[in-house]
Amino acid sequence: MNDLFEGNVNLFDEQEAESQPQATATTKRKLNPKNDKDARELMTLLQIKAMSDLYKNDPLVRQDMDAQAAKEAAKALQQAKESNVKRDALGNVSGINHSVVTGVHATVKNQVELAKALQAETYKRHGIQ
Incomplete structure (x- = not known):
């Protein structure tokens, strides 16, 4: 849990991590959970990490998330309603x-x-x- 407050959450694939600039000691800052902006950022990081872990490790969650994504893609492809x-x-x-x-x-x-x-x-x- 301590690594979350330091912003060390690894949310990227190896390829994406290579394309991201490396954090140096001067650009790295600790996230303060008492600060509203940092608390939101921490919660977002935790949420993304939890969903990523569930997707990777749980086949039922993976199946459900894939089905949801397919539904959303199909809905986006639906033809527009005929004009009056x-x-x-x-x-x-x-x-x-x-x-x-x-x-x-x-x-x-x-x-x-x-x-x-x-x-x-x-x-x-x-x-x-």
Whole structure:
């Protein structure tokens, strides 16, 4: 535990450690757990080290973390929701799919999307940037 207060936690692989600059006696400082900033840094270091150790040593944790990462990656790759704004072949606004005034599609998001599309088209038509 004493090595944590001196900032000697090895969180990098050997390759990453080689790419990191070596701490000299002048750049190395002790972390004071009574100082808020240092306490947060210590907790972050402990959290990273604990998660790293669990990932390396526990196959169930590794499986769960891999599954979570796969879920997040799949969610990021999901296609964007289809726009409510209809456009013609030239990209000009030609109408909307659902009313933005009444009904279930009358959300602020759809209203803002339509307003921005109309504003962009008007600016393009009049040469305003």
